[in-house]
Amino acid sequence: MGTFILRRGVQAVLVLLVATLVIFLATFALGDPFASTGEKVVPPQVQAINRAKFGLDKPLPIQYLTYLGNLVHLDFGIDFDQRRQVSSMLAETLPNTIRLALVAILIDVLIGVVAGVIAAVKRYSFWDVLVTVLSTLAIGIPTFVIGIVLVGFVSGSWIFPVVPRSFTVQVPWYQEVLLPAFTLAIIDAAFIARLMRGSMLEVLRSDYIRTARAKGLSERTVIGKHAMRNSMIPVVTYVGISLGILLGGAIITETIFQYNGIGYLLARAIQNSNVPVIIAVVVVSVLIFVLLSLVVDILYAFLDPRIRLD
Amino acid sequence: MESMSRTRAAGVAVALVAVVGLVLTGCSQRSNDGAPDNGQSAIGFPETQLQPPVPGKPGGTFRFALVEPTAIDPYNAQESEGVLVTHNLFTELVSVDANGKVSPAAANSWTPNGDCSQWTFDLKQGTTFHNGEPVDAAAFKRGWERAAAKSAASDVAYHMNEIQGFDAMQTGTANALAGVNAGNPGQLVVTLARADCEFYLRTYQTVFSPVPTTAGAADNQSYNDQPIGNGPFMMDGPWQHNRGIRLKRFESYTAGPKANLDAVEITIVPGGQGAVQAEYDGFVNGTFDWARLPTPLLTRARSSYEPRGEWLSKKTNGINYLLPMVTTVPLNNVPARQAVSLAINRAAISQGVFQGSATPADSFVPPVFPEAYQPGVCTVCSYDPQRAKQLAQQAGLTPGSTINFQFNTGGGHEEWTAAVAQELKDNLGLNVNYNGVPFVDLLKNEQAPGASGLFRSAWSADYPTPGNYLQPLLSTAAIGTTDPSRPVTGDNRGRYSNPAFDQLLAQAAATKDDAARTKLYQQAEQIAIGQDLAEIPLWFRQAYRLADTQQFGNVNLDFSENPTLAQITVK
Numbered sequence: 001m002g003t004f005i006l007r008r009g010v011q012a013v014l015v016l017l018v019a020t021l022v023i024f025l026a027t028f029a030l031g032d033p034f035a036s037t038g039e040k041v042v043p044p045q046v047q048a049i050n051r052a053k054f055g056l057d058k059p060l061p062i063q064y065l066t067y068l069g070n071l072v073h074l075d076f077g078i079d080f081d082q083r084r085q086v087s088s089m090l091a092e093t094l095p096n097t098i099r100l101a102l103v104a105i106l107i108d109v110l111i112g113v114v115a116g117v118i119a120a121v122k123r124y125s126f127w128d129v130l131v132t133v134l135s136t137l138a139i140g141i142p143t144f145v146i147g148i149v150l151v152g153f154v155s156g157s158w159i160f161p162v163v164p165r166s167f168t169v170q171v172p173w174y175q176e177v178l179l180p181a182f183t184l185a186i187i188d189a190a191f192i193a194r195l196m197r198g199s200m201l202e203v204l205r206s207d208y209i210r211t212a213r214a215k216g217l218s219e220r221t222v223i224g225k226h227a228m229r230n231s232m233i234p235v236v237t238y239v240g241i242s243l244g245i246l247l248g249g250a251i252i253t254e255t256i257f258q259y260n261g262i263g264y265l266l267a268r269a270i271q272n273s274n275v276p277v278i279i280a281v282v283v284v285s286v287l288i289f290v291l292l293s294l295v296v297d298i299l300y301a302f303l304d305p306r307i308r309l310d
Numbered sequence: 311m312e313s314m315s316r317t318r319a320a321g322v323a324v325a326l327v328a329v330v331g332l333v334l335t336g337c338s339q340r341s342n343d344g345a346p347d348n349g350q351s352a353i354g355f356p357e358t359q360l361q362p363p364v365p366g367k368p369g370g371t372f373r374f375a376l377v378e379p380t381a382i383d384p385y386n387a388q389e390s391e392g393v394l395v396t397h398n399l400f401t402e403l404v405s406v407d408a409n410g411k412v413s414p415a416a417a418n419s420w421t422p423n424g425d426c427s428q429w430t431f432d433l434k435q436g437t438t439f440h441n442g443e444p445v446d447a448a449a450f451k452r453g454w455e456r457a458a459a460k461s462a463a464s465d466v467a468y469h470m471n472e473i474q475g476f477d478a479m480q481t482g483t484a485n486a487l488a489g490v491n492a493g494n495p496g497q498l499v500v501t502l503a504r505a506d507c508e509f510y511l512r513t514y515q516t517v518f519s520p521v522p523t524t525a526g527a528a529d530n531q532s533y534n535d536q537p538i539g540n541g542p543f544m545m546d547g548p549w550q551h552n553r554g555i556r557l558k559r560f561e562s563y564t565a566g567p568k569a570n571l572d573a574v575e576i577t578i579v580p581g582g583q584g585a586v587q588a589e590y591d592g593f594v595n596g597t598f599d600w601a602r603l604p605t606p607l608l609t610r611a612r613s614s615y616e617p618r619g620e621w622l623s624k625k626t627n628g629i630n631y632l633l634p635m636v637t638t639v640p641l642n643n644v645p646a647r648q649a650v651s652l653a654i655n656r657a658a659i660s661q662g663v664f665q666g667s668a669t670p671a672d673s674f675v676p677p678v679f680p681e682a683y684q685p686g687v688c689t690v691c692s693y694d695p696q697r698a699k700q701l702a703q704q705a706g707l708t709p710g711s712t713i714n715f716q717f718n719t720g721g722g723h724e725e726w727t728a729a730v731a732q733e734l735k736d737n738l739g740l741n742v743n744y745n746g747v748p749f750v751d752l753l754k755n756e757q758a759p760g761a762s763g764l765f766r767s768a769w770s771a772d773y774p775t776p777g778n779y780l781q782p783l784l785s786t787a788a789i790g791t792t793d794p795s796r797p798v799t800g801d802n803r804g805r806y807s808n809p810a811f812d813q814l815l816a817q818a819a820a821t822k823d824d825a826a827r828t829k830l831y832q833q834a835e836q837i838a839i840g841q842d843l844a845e846i847p848l849w850f851r852q853a854y855r856l857a858d859t860q861q862f863g864n865v866n867l868d869f870s871e872n873p874t875l876a877q878i879t880v881k
Binding site: 031032035036037038039040041042043044045046049050052053081082083084085089092156162165166167168255258260264268271 | 373378381386460461463464465467468480529531534550551552554556575577578579580581582592595597598749750753757767768769770772782800801803
């Protein structure tokens with residue numbers, strides 16, 4: 001286990017290096033961040049002073065190494081636009097994104113697993129067909145459509161806050177998070193239901209389930225304990241990846257709901273070529289993703305004793 | 311490349327829609343065809359009367375939405391959102407009313423010396439910052455130097471570029487503004503490196519605000535987020551980024567009339583096309599007391615809100631125009647530019663694209679400057695396709711010749727530019743190379759040596775003077791280079807140059823008397839627009855707002871199109 005984690009740690013550092021380099025180079029495609037973007041020309045002296053302030057007058061390799069050096073101290077620098085500490089921008093938004101991602105995952109695992117198990121156990125029944133039809137529908141409708149429809153028709157009614165609303169109207173976090181989380185969860189729930197159904201059907205055919213039934217265990221124990229645990233493996237893989245993606249910020253959904261997470265932060269940063277913010281969000285997403293895939297691998301061993309990590 | 315062609319395809323699609331719309335709405339305009347209209351037809355929504363002053367009853371919270379500003383600290387407040395907040399937190403030396411009239415603010419009076427190279431501002435006595443610190447000459451010097459320092463890398467400090475010692479601060483060789491003397495606390499003496507009889511107008515810019523000693527350097531983030539100023543309102547807690555800003559009345563304000571409102575709540579909404587819609591939605595659902603409107607909803611909103619007195623309409627500081635490249639074929643001669651101008655049916659496009667809300671322009675200096683405005687100084691801003699054809703013939707702009715016409719995408723300019731392009735095709739038989747590009751590229755293409763044809767443009771003045779329309783856009787100095795093979799570095803991207811015009815502007819800058827100076831500006835406009843048509847005026851800028859006048863009195867649009875927060879009262 002120790003060597004496994006160590007090996008994965010080294011891999012993570014490599015992934016991070018490659019990711020920062022790629023994003024660093026890619027941001028140059030965004031063009032000069034200090035070029036004029038309004039009707040009035042930014043005087044050349046002002047552009048030069050800005051470049052000097054942000055170190056863009058130095059050669060590219062120096063810029064990259066400086067950035068890496070600062071990153072080691074968790075210093076993400078200041079942003080081009082508002083000149084705020086990027087780390088404080090992350091601190092404001094990342095907790096919101098984590099909250100949103102966790103609630104979304106909770107919703108989609110609950111719906112997905114229950115629907116998948118029912119569909120598998122009651123194969124070819126009305127419920128099975130219903131799950132198949134609904135999941136096809138959910139996978140087919142783009143997330144932004146669901147988001148816009150929810151903002152248009154559900155926001156403002158019952159416990160769901162209005163968009164836009166005055167910032168002084170205090171809304172409990174769960175009220176704010178429910179609709180965007182549901183928007184994100186729908187498509188994942190559909191995938192999970194299908195994965196769960198397929199893998200459950202396969203497990204139910206296996207020898208040890210027959211053995212368990214032969215032992216005289218109740219159907220509830222057979223399904224709930226023996227079959228469920230093993231058929232969760234594809235679901236865990238999927239949830240791990242999905243959580244990683246959600247924690248990297250749900251750009252479209254967060255923007256539609258004006259939800260102050262890192263996805264929304266990234267969307268705005270891309271709009272104004274705000275490179276320090278873009279890089280920081282990417283670094284954080286990569287870190288989270290690497291960490292999560294490690295957790296998922298460890299979970300495999302826990303769920304299926306036949307899997308060895310080392 | 312791919313995105314370019316996609317943009318073009320989208321442009322064409324929009325163009326088609328617009329043209330169909332024009333044909334449809336144009337039917338009612340048929341009778342006008344061929345007959346010159348005077349440019350001042352009934353097209354354009356009328357301005358609404360100012361809300362009459364109501365005896366001030368203090369109280370109330372005024373709520374509206376803004377896009378997240380870049381900064382609300384005067385050292386770097388720049389776009390209208392940031393400037394709105396900063397102007398309410400800080401009181402500068404002078405103030406400007408809704409009609410561009412200058413009046414005393416933190417200064418009681420200002421006097422230039424003989425050649426306008428030195429200015430003395432007499433400050434109001436006993437005014438303080440929100441934290442009780444006195445506002446004296448040193449506070450102004452401190453604020454100006456804080457913004458001018460190289461390390462501040464301010465985007466707006468260039469407004470101080472006439473002040474002696476400014477360049478040294480920008481290069482980092484000095485840490486004080488040599489031209490600013492605060493020796494006497496009640497008197498600020500400013501020496502200019504370049505004499506300017508209108509210098510005092512510049513001091514209305516927020517970058518000229520005073521700051522208290524607690525402000526520290528420009529990178530003091532706690533001050534950036536909660537600036538302590540000397541204005542009618544003060545911060546009520548720090549700026550909550552991407553959420554909101556709350557202001558409350560400054561009770562000890564003595565630099566002018568105290569504000570009536572208890573508080574101002576500014577909710578931050580996402581930028582882009584959705585911002586205006588969010589403001590409007592918020593007004594309709596009662597979240598906001600003030601809102602802009604999406605253009606497609608103008609007519610509908612006007613008909614429902616105007617009868618209730620909740621509709622504000624005001625001609626403001628700005629002009630929309632076409633920028634012709636006057637040194638390259640085909641627009642390097644006056645008849646060619648006049649032909650283009652006469653071929654555009656401004657009234658029909660206003661009707662077809664802007665629902666009649668855009669007022670056709672007949673001058674370049676807009677009517678927001680009533681003394682300087684010269685109705686009809688553009689003699690060819692009417693629609694006269696016959697004369698346009700004759701002039702085009704004379705200029706060699708024969709049917710089939712090619713003309714470039716570029717606009718920037720994503721700014722809502724697709725429809726009307728498409729309509730203009732179509733009219734140039736229909737009325738002059740030109741082969742219009744019509745092209746939408748991102749804004750950054752549009753500027754680059756305008757600046758490039760050898761640029762030709764027409765570019766979509768708009769302008770609003772930084773300082774409330776007609777000179778700020780003429781000098782930066784049309785003076786020879788504002789080209790920034792004398793070499794035609796080098797890109798333009800100033801705002802005169804059409805490379806117009808006329809010594810007689812330059813001479814008049816120089817004379818104006820050296821003229822102390824307002825009326826005499828205005829006369830000179832008018833003569834200059836007669837040359838650049840009346841005679842040379844160096845820009846092709848299209849529409850005057852006009853702003854529309856919804857305001858909750860049931861609950862609030864004195865709600866008006868100020869010179870920068872913002873609500874007059876300091877005057878608002880509760881009914």
